[in-house]
Amino acid sequence: MEIKRTKIVDIFNPALVGNDVCVKGWVRTRRGNKQVQFIALNDGSTIKNVQIVVDPAKIDENLLKDITTGACIGATGKLVESQGAGQSVEIQGENIVLYGTCPNDYPMQKKGQSFEYMRKHAHMRLRTNTFGAVFRIRHNMAMAVHRYFSDHGFFYFHSPIITASDCEGAGEMFQVTTKNLYKLEKDDQGSIKYDDDFFGKMTSLTVSGQLEGELGATALGAIYTFGPTFRAENSNTPRHLAEFWMIEPEVAFLELNGLMDLEEDFIKYCVKWALDNCKDDLEFLNKMIDKGLIERLEGILKDNFVRLEYTEGIKILEEAASNGVKFEFPISWGGDLASEHERYLVETHFKKPVILYNYPREIKAFYMKQNEEPEERRTVQGTDVLFPQIGEIIGGSVREESLEKLNGEIERRNIPTKDMWWYLDTRKYGSCPHAGFGLGFERLILFVTGMQNIRDVIPFPRTPKNAEF
Ligand code: 4AD
Ligand code: MG
Numbered sequence: 001m002e003i004k005r006t007k008i009v010d011i012f013n014p015a016l017v018g019n020d021v022c023v024k025g026w027v028r029t030r031r032g033n034k035q036v037q038f039i040a041l042n043d044g045s046t047i048k049n050v051q052i053v054v055d056p057a058k059i060d061e062n063l064l065k066d067i068t069t070g071a072c073i074g075a076t077g078k079l080v081e082s083q084g085a086g087q088s089v090e091i092q093g094e095n096i097v098l099y100g101t102c103p104n105d106y107p108m109q110k111k112g113q114s115f116e117y118m119r120k121h122a123h124m125r126l127r128t129n130t131f132g133a134v135f136r137i138r139h140n141m142a143m144a145v146h147r148y149f150s151d152h153g154f155f156y157f158h159s160p161i162i163t164a165s166d167c168e169g170a171g172e173m174f175q176v177t178t179k180n181l182y183k184l185e186k187d188d189q190g191s192i193k194y195d196d197d198f199f200g201k202m203t204s205l206t207v208s209g210q211l212e213g214e215l216g217a218t219a220l221g222a223i224y225t226f227g228p229t230f231r232a233e234n235s236n237t238p239r240h241l242a243e244f245w246m247i248e249p250e251v252a253f254l255e256l257n258g259l260m261d262l263e264e265d266f267i268k269y270c271v272k273w274a275l276d277n278c279k280d281d282l283e284f285l286n287k288m289i290d291k292g293l294i295e296r297l298e299g300i301l302k303d304n305f306v307r308l309e310y311t312e313g314i315k316i317l318e319e320a321a322s323n324g325v326k327f328e329f330p331i332s333w334g335g336d337l338a339s340e341h342e343r344y345l346v347e348t349h350f351k352k353p354v355i356l357y358n359y360p361r362e363i364k365a366f367y368m369k370q371n372e373e374p375e376e377r378r379t380v381q382g383t384d385v386l387f388p389q390i391g392e393i394i395g396g397s398v399r400e401e402s403l404e405k406l407n408g409e410i411e412r413r414n415i416p417t418k419d420m421w422w423y424l425d426t427r428k429y430g431s432c433p434h435a436g437f438g439l440g441f442e443r444l445i446l447f448v449t450g451m452q453n454i455r456d457v458i459p460f461p462r463t464p465k466n467a468e469f
Contacts (some may be wrong), residue, residue, distance in 0.1 A: 003076050009045035012088055021091060023050055024074040024099075026127060030067050032056075039067060039093070041075065042408055047133055047284045050083065051090040051219035053083050063098060069109050070102030070127070070366040121293050122460055123469050130288065134457055136451050137274060141445060144227075144273035145247055148266055149224045154249055155221035157216040159209030164201050164419040168210050168365055172233045174242075201419070204228035208438060209248050210367075211423045214399060217250035217434055218426050220464035224249040226441075234464050238453040239339075239391060241442060243462035250436030256398050260355050263385050263394050264305045267353075267444070271297050274448045290450030296388065297448065303352040308345075310359045310379065314347055317341050334376075336363045340387045355382040366409045369398040369435075383437065396437020403427035429437050 003022040012014075016108060025043030032038050037056050040049040044056040046156040052075045055138060056064060067073060077094040084090070108128055118125040125131045146156065161174050179200040185193050196204045216223035225248045232242060232341035249262065274282065275297055286293040306318075316333045329338040339354075345354050360380040367390060368380035385394035400406045406427055417424065445457040460469045 002434060005074070007045040008041065008048060008050045010044045010163070011050050011079065011091075012048065014088075016427075017081055019079055020076060021079045022074060022099075023052075023401040024070070025090065027067055027071045027073060027102075029069060031220040037064065039073075039075070040295075041073070042129075042132075043129075043440075044132055047129060047280050048087075051084070051087050052077070052093040052096075054093040054096070058094075060094060063096065066098055066101045068102055068104065069097070070106040071098065072102075073098055074443050084427045087364040088442055097463060115453060126459065133284050133447070134451060135459065136281050137278045137449055138445050138457065140274065140277050141441070141448060143271055144277075145226055146223075147273075148269045149249060152222075154224045154251075155220050157209075157213060157220070157225055159206070159212035159216075159225045159227065159248075161206055161207045162199070162203050163212075163226065164199070164203050164340060164459070166204070167206070169413070169415060170207070170231075170233070171232045173207060174230050174232050176203045176205060186429070193327075200226055207231050208218045208246065210250065210436065210438065212257060213248050213250040213419075213436060214423070214426055214434065215371075217436065219254050219431070222251045236464055238455075239443065240456055241458065241461055241463060244454075244458070245441035247439045247441060248436060250434065252432050252434045254398075254435040256357065256383075256431060256435070259396060259398060259437065260305075260307055260357065260383055262384065262451075263355065263396060263437055264353075266302055266391070266439070267385070268446060271300050271448060275301075281369070285450050293450035300353065305353040305355050305385070306350045306356045307357065310356050313337070313341075313345055313356050318342065320344060320349070328440055334360045334362060340392045342391045343388075344384045346391075347388050353388070354386045355383050356386060357381065359384075361409075364397070366413055366461055367397070367399050367406070368411070369400045370405055377394060381435075385437075387447055390443050392440075393443045393447065394439045396435065398433070398435040401431045401433050402429060 003020055005022045005024050008023055008025060023041060023043065024238055025041045028042050028049050030037060030039045037054040039052040039054065041052055069244045075091060075093045076099040077355045079091055082088060082090040106126050126135065133438055149156070163361040187193055194200065207229055209227060213225050227245065228243055229246045230243050233240065250395055267278070271371065282294055289419060311333065314331060314333050319332060321327055325344065327340055329340065331341060359382045361368065361370060361378050361380045364380050364382045368382045371379045371381065373379060381398035383396045384392050387393045400409065403424065408425065442454050442457050446454055449456050449457060455463065
Protein backbone atom coordinates (compact mmCIF):
# COMPACT_ATOMS: atom_id res chain seq x y z
CA MET A 1 0.00 0.00 0.00
CA GLU A 2 1.28 3.42 -0.92
CA ILE A 3 2.03 5.57 2.13
CA LYS A 4 0.54 9.05 2.19
CA ARG A 5 3.06 11.88 2.06
CA THR A 6 3.80 13.79 5.28
CA LYS A 7 5.06 17.36 5.00
CA ILE A 8 8.39 17.84 6.72
CA VAL A 9 6.91 20.51 9.00
CA ASP A 10 4.70 17.74 10.46
CA ILE A 11 7.35 15.03 10.69
CA PHE A 12 8.85 16.18 14.00
CA ASN A 13 5.74 15.07 15.86
CA PRO A 14 6.83 12.48 18.50
CA ALA A 15 3.58 10.57 17.98
CA LEU A 16 4.80 9.54 14.52
CA VAL A 17 7.95 7.82 15.80
CA GLY A 18 7.82 4.13 14.90
CA ASN A 19 5.53 4.68 11.91
CA ASP A 20 6.38 4.24 8.25
CA VAL A 21 6.36 7.69 6.64
CA CYS A 22 6.81 9.16 3.19
CA VAL A 23 8.44 12.55 2.52
CA LYS A 24 9.02 14.37 -0.76
CA GLY A 25 11.23 17.33 -1.46
CA TRP A 26 14.54 18.68 -2.71
CA VAL A 27 17.91 17.39 -1.58
CA ARG A 28 19.95 19.92 0.36
CA THR A 29 23.02 17.73 0.87
CA ARG A 30 24.12 14.13 0.73
CA ARG A 31 27.16 12.90 2.61
CA GLY A 32 28.50 9.68 4.10
CA ASN A 33 30.59 6.64 3.16
CA LYS A 34 30.26 3.07 1.87
CA GLN A 35 28.46 1.93 5.02
CA VAL A 36 25.97 4.72 5.47
CA GLN A 37 24.66 7.74 3.58
CA PHE A 38 22.80 10.77 5.00
CA ILE A 39 20.44 12.83 2.89
CA ALA A 40 19.16 16.19 4.16
CA LEU A 41 15.78 16.85 2.55
CA ASN A 42 13.71 20.03 2.52
CA ASP A 43 10.23 20.51 1.08
CA GLY A 44 9.67 24.23 1.77
CA SER A 45 7.08 23.65 4.49
CA THR A 46 9.63 24.60 7.16
CA ILE A 47 13.19 25.83 7.49
CA LYS A 48 14.06 22.42 8.98
CA ASN A 49 15.45 19.54 6.92
CA VAL A 50 14.68 15.94 7.68
CA GLN A 51 17.55 13.48 7.65
CA ILE A 52 17.17 10.27 5.70
CA VAL A 53 19.64 7.52 6.56
CA VAL A 54 20.36 5.08 3.74
CA ASP A 55 22.34 1.84 3.52
CA PRO A 56 24.19 2.14 0.16
CA ALA A 57 24.16 -1.65 -0.22
CA LYS A 58 20.36 -1.60 -0.42
CA ILE A 59 20.06 1.06 -3.08
CA ASP A 60 20.92 1.09 -6.76
CA GLU A 61 24.33 2.65 -7.33
CA ASN A 62 23.14 4.88 -10.21
CA LEU A 63 20.20 6.09 -8.24
CA LEU A 64 22.49 7.04 -5.37
CA LYS A 65 24.74 9.01 -7.73
CA ASP A 66 21.74 11.02 -8.89
CA ILE A 67 20.83 12.09 -5.37
CA THR A 68 22.75 15.36 -5.55
CA THR A 69 22.09 18.82 -4.13
CA GLY A 70 18.93 20.18 -5.74
CA ALA A 71 17.56 16.85 -6.98
CA CYS A 72 13.91 16.08 -6.25
CA ILE A 73 13.14 12.79 -4.51
CA GLY A 74 10.56 10.94 -2.46
CA ALA A 75 11.61 8.67 0.40
CA THR A 76 9.74 6.15 2.51
CA GLY A 77 10.89 4.41 5.64
CA LYS A 78 10.49 4.18 9.36
CA LEU A 79 10.62 7.35 11.44
CA VAL A 80 12.94 6.82 14.41
CA GLU A 81 14.47 8.90 17.15
CA SER A 82 17.77 10.21 15.87
CA GLN A 83 21.11 9.11 17.26
CA GLY A 84 22.93 12.06 15.77
CA ALA A 85 23.08 15.61 17.05
CA GLY A 86 21.03 18.35 15.39
CA GLN A 87 17.75 16.55 14.80
CA SER A 88 15.18 14.84 16.99
CA VAL A 89 14.04 12.25 14.44
CA GLU A 90 15.28 10.74 11.20
CA ILE A 91 13.97 8.39 8.54
CA GLN A 92 15.48 4.99 7.90
CA GLY A 93 15.21 5.19 4.14
CA GLU A 94 13.95 1.98 2.57
CA ASN A 95 12.62 3.12 -0.75
CA ILE A 96 13.68 6.17 -2.74
CA VAL A 97 12.03 7.55 -5.88
CA LEU A 98 13.89 10.04 -8.04
CA TYR A 99 11.54 12.66 -9.52
CA GLY A 100 14.09 15.04 -11.01
CA THR A 101 17.85 14.96 -11.32
CA CYS A 102 19.83 18.16 -10.83
CA PRO A 103 22.93 18.73 -12.98
CA ASN A 104 25.87 20.39 -11.29
CA ASP A 105 25.35 23.76 -12.99
CA TYR A 106 22.42 24.24 -10.56
CA PRO A 107 22.76 27.95 -9.67
CA MET A 108 22.01 27.42 -5.96
CA GLN A 109 24.53 24.62 -5.51
CA LYS A 110 27.13 26.63 -3.64
CA LYS A 111 26.42 27.95 -0.17
CA GLY A 112 27.07 31.55 0.81
CA GLN A 113 26.42 33.22 -2.55
CA SER A 114 25.87 37.01 -2.43
CA PHE A 115 22.34 38.43 -2.55
CA GLU A 116 23.38 40.19 -5.75
CA TYR A 117 24.10 36.79 -7.32
CA MET A 118 20.85 35.38 -5.98
CA ARG A 119 18.86 38.22 -7.57
CA LYS A 120 20.22 37.22 -10.96
CA HIS A 121 18.83 33.75 -10.28
CA ALA A 122 15.64 34.85 -8.56
CA HIS A 123 13.75 31.94 -10.11
CA MET A 124 15.89 29.48 -8.15
CA ARG A 125 16.72 31.49 -5.02
CA LEU A 126 13.30 30.57 -3.61
CA ARG A 127 14.73 27.15 -2.83
CA THR A 128 17.40 28.45 -0.46
CA ASN A 129 17.00 28.57 3.32
CA THR A 130 17.04 32.37 3.49
CA PHE A 131 14.42 32.97 0.82
CA GLY A 132 12.27 30.12 2.09
CA ALA A 133 12.25 31.85 5.49
CA VAL A 134 11.53 35.27 3.98
CA PHE A 135 8.58 34.09 1.90
CA ARG A 136 7.03 32.01 4.66
CA ILE A 137 7.19 35.12 6.84
CA ARG A 138 5.74 37.22 4.01
CA HIS A 139 2.77 34.84 3.82
CA ASN A 140 2.28 35.03 7.58
CA MET A 141 2.35 38.82 7.49
CA ALA A 142 -0.37 38.85 4.84
CA MET A 143 -2.49 36.65 7.09
CA ALA A 144 -1.82 39.01 10.03
CA VAL A 145 -3.01 41.98 7.98
CA HIS A 146 -6.30 40.33 7.11
CA ARG A 147 -6.81 39.03 10.63
CA TYR A 148 -6.15 42.41 12.21
CA PHE A 149 -8.56 44.34 10.07
CA SER A 150 -11.25 41.70 9.97
CA ASP A 151 -11.15 41.37 13.78
CA HIS A 152 -11.38 45.16 14.13
CA GLY A 153 -14.47 45.54 11.95
CA PHE A 154 -12.84 46.65 8.67
CA PHE A 155 -14.12 45.31 5.35
CA TYR A 156 -11.63 44.10 2.71
CA PHE A 157 -12.31 46.41 -0.21
CA HIS A 158 -10.97 45.83 -3.74
CA SER A 159 -9.90 49.06 -5.36
CA PRO A 160 -9.14 48.97 -9.10
CA ILE A 161 -5.68 48.39 -10.54
CA ILE A 162 -6.38 50.36 -13.71
CA THR A 163 -7.35 53.97 -13.12
CA ALA A 164 -7.60 57.36 -14.80
CA SER A 165 -6.63 59.41 -11.72
CA ASP A 166 -3.25 60.07 -10.12
CA CYS A 167 -3.93 59.84 -6.38
CA GLU A 168 -0.57 61.09 -5.17
CA GLY A 169 -0.32 63.67 -7.96
CA ALA A 170 3.33 62.89 -8.52
CA GLY A 171 2.94 61.93 -12.18
CA GLU A 172 4.74 58.63 -11.72
CA MET A 173 2.27 56.37 -13.46
CA PHE A 174 2.68 53.48 -15.90
CA GLN A 175 0.33 54.00 -18.80
CA VAL A 176 -2.09 51.26 -19.87
CA THR A 177 -3.10 51.21 -23.53
CA THR A 178 -4.04 48.85 -26.32
CA LYS A 179 -3.10 51.44 -28.93
CA ASN A 180 -0.72 50.44 -31.67
CA LEU A 181 2.39 52.36 -30.70
CA TYR A 182 3.70 52.15 -34.26
CA LYS A 183 0.66 54.04 -35.54
CA LEU A 184 -0.16 56.72 -32.99
CA GLU A 185 -2.76 59.15 -34.25
CA LYS A 186 -2.52 62.73 -33.05
CA ASP A 187 -4.98 65.60 -33.18
CA ASP A 188 -4.35 69.11 -34.60
CA GLN A 189 -2.55 70.16 -31.40
CA GLY A 190 -0.23 67.17 -31.63
CA SER A 191 -1.89 65.39 -28.67
CA ILE A 192 -2.51 61.66 -28.76
CA LYS A 193 -6.17 60.76 -29.24
CA TYR A 194 -7.50 58.50 -26.53
CA ASP A 195 -11.20 58.38 -27.35
CA ASP A 196 -10.58 55.28 -29.46
CA ASP A 197 -8.30 53.63 -26.86
CA PHE A 198 -9.63 50.65 -24.87
CA PHE A 199 -11.19 52.70 -22.07
CA GLY A 200 -11.88 55.76 -24.22
CA LYS A 201 -9.50 57.83 -22.12
CA MET A 202 -5.92 57.80 -20.92
CA THR A 203 -5.46 55.22 -18.15
CA SER A 204 -2.62 53.97 -15.96
CA LEU A 205 -1.76 51.43 -13.27
CA THR A 206 -2.74 52.75 -9.86
CA VAL A 207 -0.25 54.35 -7.47
CA SER A 208 -2.68 53.96 -4.55
CA GLY A 209 -6.15 52.65 -3.84
CA GLN A 210 -6.91 55.51 -1.47
CA LEU A 211 -9.35 57.58 -3.52
CA GLU A 212 -11.62 54.60 -4.11
CA GLY A 213 -10.95 53.52 -0.51
CA GLU A 214 -12.43 56.80 0.68
CA LEU A 215 -15.63 55.99 -1.24
CA GLY A 216 -15.70 52.65 0.57
CA ALA A 217 -15.07 54.12 4.02
CA THR A 218 -17.74 56.78 3.64
CA ALA A 219 -20.25 54.01 2.91
CA LEU A 220 -19.13 50.95 4.90
CA GLY A 221 -17.54 52.89 7.77
CA ALA A 222 -14.13 51.22 7.77
CA ILE A 223 -12.37 49.42 4.92
CA TYR A 224 -8.90 48.34 3.95
CA THR A 225 -7.34 47.60 0.60
CA PHE A 226 -4.40 45.25 0.11
CA GLY A 227 -3.12 45.06 -3.41
CA PRO A 228 -0.33 45.82 -5.85
CA THR A 229 0.54 49.43 -6.61
CA PHE A 230 2.84 50.77 -9.29
CA ARG A 231 5.17 53.73 -9.39
CA ALA A 232 7.34 54.73 -12.31
CA GLU A 233 9.73 56.66 -10.09
CA ASN A 234 13.32 56.23 -11.15
CA SER A 235 14.53 55.39 -7.63
CA ASN A 236 17.28 52.82 -7.52
CA THR A 237 17.38 52.47 -3.75
CA PRO A 238 17.16 49.48 -1.39
CA ARG A 239 13.74 50.85 -0.29
CA HIS A 240 11.92 51.38 -3.62
CA LEU A 241 10.16 49.07 -6.04
CA ALA A 242 8.25 49.94 -9.20
CA GLU A 243 5.65 47.32 -8.22
CA PHE A 244 4.93 46.95 -4.53
CA TRP A 245 2.04 45.90 -2.32
CA MET A 246 0.25 48.41 -0.17
CA ILE A 247 -2.24 48.10 2.66
CA GLU A 248 -4.57 51.10 2.90
CA PRO A 249 -7.14 51.28 5.68
CA GLU A 250 -9.63 54.15 5.54
CA VAL A 251 -11.98 55.00 8.41
CA ALA A 252 -14.97 57.30 8.77
CA PHE A 253 -15.08 59.56 11.87
CA LEU A 254 -11.40 58.98 12.63
CA GLU A 255 -9.32 62.00 13.63
CA LEU A 256 -5.63 62.69 13.99
CA ASN A 257 -4.91 61.02 17.35
CA GLY A 258 -7.07 58.05 16.49
CA LEU A 259 -5.21 57.71 13.20
CA MET A 260 -1.84 57.59 14.96
CA ASP A 261 -3.24 55.06 17.48
CA LEU A 262 -4.36 52.85 14.60
CA GLU A 263 -0.99 53.08 12.81
CA GLU A 264 0.91 52.10 15.94
CA ASP A 265 -1.47 49.35 17.05
CA PHE A 266 -1.55 47.76 13.59
CA ILE A 267 2.23 47.62 13.14
CA LYS A 268 2.72 46.21 16.63
CA TYR A 269 0.11 43.55 15.95
CA CYS A 270 1.97 42.47 12.78
CA VAL A 271 5.33 42.35 14.56
CA LYS A 272 3.87 40.34 17.43
CA TRP A 273 2.25 37.99 14.94
CA ALA A 274 5.66 37.33 13.40
CA LEU A 275 7.22 36.63 16.80
CA ASP A 276 4.35 34.30 17.72
CA ASN A 277 3.98 32.44 14.42
CA CYS A 278 7.34 32.51 12.62
CA LYS A 279 9.69 31.44 15.39
CA ASP A 280 11.85 28.95 13.45
CA ASP A 281 12.29 31.26 10.48
CA LEU A 282 13.06 34.29 12.66
CA GLU A 283 15.62 32.32 14.65
CA PHE A 284 17.28 31.28 11.41
CA LEU A 285 17.40 34.88 10.11
CA ASN A 286 18.56 36.12 13.50
CA LYS A 287 21.48 33.69 13.32
CA MET A 288 22.40 34.05 9.66
CA ILE A 289 21.38 37.57 8.54
CA ASP A 290 20.98 39.95 11.46
CA LYS A 291 22.02 39.12 15.01
CA GLY A 292 19.92 41.96 16.47
CA LEU A 293 16.70 41.03 14.68
CA ILE A 294 14.59 39.36 17.37
CA GLU A 295 15.69 41.85 20.00
CA ARG A 296 14.70 44.72 17.71
CA LEU A 297 11.28 43.19 17.04
CA GLU A 298 10.66 42.68 20.75
CA GLY A 299 11.86 46.22 21.43
CA ILE A 300 9.24 47.69 19.09
CA LEU A 301 6.48 46.09 21.13
CA LYS A 302 7.70 47.60 24.40
CA ASP A 303 8.10 51.23 23.32
CA ASN A 304 5.43 53.80 22.71
CA PHE A 305 6.13 55.44 19.37
CA VAL A 306 7.19 59.08 19.70
CA ARG A 307 4.61 61.52 18.26
CA LEU A 308 6.27 64.67 17.10
CA GLU A 309 5.12 67.62 15.02
CA TYR A 310 7.16 68.23 11.88
CA THR A 311 8.05 71.70 13.16
CA GLU A 312 9.50 70.20 16.37
CA GLY A 313 11.41 67.65 14.30
CA ILE A 314 13.01 70.43 12.27
CA LYS A 315 14.05 72.18 15.51
CA ILE A 316 15.74 69.01 16.80
CA LEU A 317 17.59 68.57 13.49
CA GLU A 318 18.67 72.21 13.36
CA GLU A 319 19.97 71.97 16.88
CA ALA A 320 21.87 68.78 16.05
CA ALA A 321 23.42 70.47 13.01
CA SER A 322 24.48 73.47 15.09
CA ASN A 323 26.05 71.05 17.58
CA GLY A 324 28.23 69.60 14.87
CA VAL A 325 26.21 66.69 13.46
CA LYS A 326 27.06 66.53 9.74
CA PHE A 327 24.14 66.21 7.32
CA GLU A 328 24.60 66.01 3.58
CA PHE A 329 21.30 67.80 2.83
CA PRO A 330 20.23 71.15 4.29
CA ILE A 331 17.45 71.40 6.86
CA SER A 332 14.84 74.13 6.68
CA TRP A 333 11.17 74.45 7.58
CA GLY A 334 9.12 73.60 4.52
CA GLY A 335 11.52 71.09 3.03
CA ASP A 336 11.09 67.33 2.88
CA LEU A 337 13.23 65.32 5.29
CA ALA A 338 16.00 63.30 3.66
CA SER A 339 16.48 59.75 4.83
CA GLU A 340 19.57 60.80 6.85
CA HIS A 341 17.33 63.23 8.81
CA GLU A 342 14.67 60.60 9.44
CA ARG A 343 17.31 58.15 10.60
CA TYR A 344 18.87 60.72 12.92
CA LEU A 345 15.53 61.28 14.67
CA VAL A 346 14.70 57.58 14.95
CA GLU A 347 18.08 55.91 15.47
CA THR A 348 20.14 58.57 17.22
CA HIS A 349 17.87 61.07 18.95
CA PHE A 350 14.86 59.06 20.17
CA LYS A 351 16.04 55.48 19.58
CA LYS A 352 12.48 54.40 18.87
CA PRO A 353 9.89 54.73 16.08
CA VAL A 354 8.66 58.25 15.46
CA ILE A 355 5.36 59.43 14.01
CA LEU A 356 5.93 62.84 12.48
CA TYR A 357 2.73 64.81 11.84
CA ASN A 358 1.44 68.22 10.76
CA TYR A 359 3.64 68.64 7.69
CA PRO A 360 3.87 71.76 5.52
CA ARG A 361 1.18 71.39 2.87
CA GLU A 362 3.57 72.05 -0.02
CA ILE A 363 5.34 68.72 0.50
CA LYS A 364 2.20 66.62 0.91
CA ALA A 365 -0.68 65.49 -1.31
CA PHE A 366 -3.73 67.65 -2.10
CA TYR A 367 -6.25 65.63 -0.09
CA MET A 368 -4.81 66.18 3.40
CA LYS A 369 -6.78 68.10 6.02
CA GLN A 370 -5.57 71.69 6.36
CA ASN A 371 -4.84 73.19 9.75
CA GLU A 372 -6.02 76.70 10.62
CA GLU A 373 -2.87 78.66 9.92
CA PRO A 374 -1.78 81.56 7.74
CA GLU A 375 -1.30 80.56 4.06
CA GLU A 376 2.49 80.77 4.02
CA ARG A 377 3.01 78.46 7.00
CA ARG A 378 0.01 76.22 6.53
CA THR A 379 0.38 72.63 7.66
CA VAL A 380 -1.76 69.60 6.90
CA GLN A 381 -2.64 66.64 9.10
CA GLY A 382 -0.31 64.17 7.41
CA THR A 383 1.52 61.49 9.40
CA ASP A 384 4.65 59.56 8.46
CA VAL A 385 5.68 56.62 10.63
CA LEU A 386 9.48 56.41 10.66
CA PHE A 387 11.20 53.15 11.60
CA PRO A 388 14.76 52.23 12.50
CA GLN A 389 16.70 50.94 9.46
CA ILE A 390 13.70 51.47 7.17
CA GLY A 391 12.79 55.15 7.31
CA GLU A 392 9.20 55.81 6.22
CA ILE A 393 7.10 52.68 6.63
CA ILE A 394 3.65 54.35 6.69
CA GLY A 395 2.28 57.50 5.10
CA GLY A 396 -1.20 58.62 6.13
CA SER A 397 -3.41 61.57 6.89
CA VAL A 398 -6.69 62.95 8.02
CA ARG A 399 -8.55 63.88 4.82
CA GLU A 400 -9.85 67.34 4.01
CA GLU A 401 -13.61 66.94 4.35
CA SER A 402 -14.66 70.44 3.30
CA LEU A 403 -15.59 70.54 -0.39
CA GLU A 404 -14.74 74.22 -0.51
CA LYS A 405 -11.25 73.81 0.93
CA LEU A 406 -10.55 70.72 -1.14
CA ASN A 407 -11.63 72.50 -4.32
CA GLY A 408 -9.46 75.46 -3.37
CA GLU A 409 -6.43 73.21 -3.03
CA ILE A 410 -7.16 71.40 -6.30
CA GLU A 411 -7.38 74.74 -8.10
CA ARG A 412 -4.25 76.09 -6.42
CA ARG A 413 -2.34 73.04 -7.70
CA ASN A 414 -3.96 73.05 -11.14
CA ILE A 415 -5.04 69.44 -10.75
CA PRO A 416 -7.36 68.40 -13.61
CA THR A 417 -10.70 67.34 -12.08
CA LYS A 418 -12.29 65.76 -15.13
CA ASP A 419 -11.48 62.24 -13.90
CA MET A 420 -12.08 63.02 -10.22
CA TRP A 421 -15.67 64.26 -10.07
CA TRP A 422 -16.69 61.02 -8.38
CA TYR A 423 -14.13 61.55 -5.60
CA LEU A 424 -15.38 65.07 -4.95
CA ASP A 425 -18.91 63.70 -4.59
CA THR A 426 -17.87 62.21 -1.21
CA ARG A 427 -17.53 65.80 0.02
CA LYS A 428 -20.71 66.95 -1.69
CA TYR A 429 -23.06 64.25 -0.42
CA GLY A 430 -22.89 63.68 3.33
CA SER A 431 -19.23 64.56 3.78
CA CYS A 432 -17.70 63.23 6.99
CA PRO A 433 -14.42 63.50 8.87
CA HIS A 434 -12.25 60.54 7.95
CA ALA A 435 -8.64 59.39 7.85
CA GLY A 436 -6.45 56.58 6.61
CA PHE A 437 -2.95 55.49 5.81
CA GLY A 438 -0.83 53.35 3.50
CA LEU A 439 1.69 50.80 4.73
CA GLY A 440 4.26 49.57 2.22
CA PHE A 441 4.05 45.79 2.67
CA GLU A 442 7.62 45.13 1.52
CA ARG A 443 8.97 47.74 3.95
CA LEU A 444 7.21 45.88 6.75
CA ILE A 445 8.74 42.62 5.52
CA LEU A 446 12.18 44.28 5.44
CA PHE A 447 11.77 45.26 9.07
CA VAL A 448 10.44 41.90 10.21
CA THR A 449 13.06 39.80 8.38
CA GLY A 450 16.11 42.02 8.87
CA MET A 451 16.83 41.82 5.13
CA GLN A 452 18.66 44.84 3.75
CA ASN A 453 17.31 45.20 0.23
CA ILE A 454 13.65 45.47 -0.77
CA ARG A 455 14.41 43.37 -3.87
CA ASP A 456 14.95 40.43 -1.53
CA VAL A 457 11.55 40.43 0.16
CA ILE A 458 9.31 40.19 -2.94
CA PRO A 459 9.61 37.03 -5.05
CA PHE A 460 10.17 38.76 -8.39
CA PRO A 461 11.15 42.43 -7.97
CA ARG A 462 10.33 45.12 -10.53
CA THR A 463 12.81 47.99 -10.57
CA PRO A 464 14.11 50.34 -13.29
CA LYS A 465 15.52 48.26 -16.18
CA ASN A 466 14.56 45.04 -14.46
CA ALA A 467 11.49 42.92 -15.17
CA GLU A 468 13.15 39.50 -15.52
CA PHE A 469 11.26 36.41 -14.41
O1 4AD B 1 3.38 57.75 1.42
P1 4AD B 1 2.67 57.13 0.26
O2 4AD B 1 3.00 57.62 -1.09
O3 4AD B 1 1.12 57.30 0.60
C1 4AD B 1 0.09 56.98 -0.22
O4 4AD B 1 0.17 56.41 -1.28
C2 4AD B 1 -1.26 57.28 0.39
N1 4AD B 1 -2.26 57.25 -0.70
C3 4AD B 1 -1.56 56.27 1.47
C4 4AD B 1 -2.86 56.50 2.16
O5 4AD B 1 -2.98 57.45 2.91
N2 4AD B 1 -3.85 55.67 1.90
O6 4AD B 1 2.91 55.55 0.28
C5 4AD B 1 2.56 54.80 1.43
C6 4AD B 1 3.65 53.82 1.77
C7 4AD B 1 4.98 54.46 2.12
O7 4AD B 1 5.00 54.89 3.46
C8 4AD B 1 5.94 53.33 1.86
O8 4AD B 1 5.96 52.42 2.96
C9 4AD B 1 5.31 52.62 0.69
O9 4AD B 1 3.95 52.98 0.66
N3 4AD B 1 5.94 52.99 -0.59
C10 4AD B 1 6.77 52.20 -1.28
N4 4AD B 1 7.24 50.97 -1.03
C11 4AD B 1 8.08 50.43 -1.94
N5 4AD B 1 8.45 51.03 -3.08
C12 4AD B 1 8.01 52.27 -3.38
N6 4AD B 1 8.36 52.85 -4.54
C13 4AD B 1 7.12 52.91 -2.45
N7 4AD B 1 6.49 54.10 -2.43
C14 4AD B 1 5.78 54.13 -1.29
MG1 MG C 1 4.92 59.06 1.83
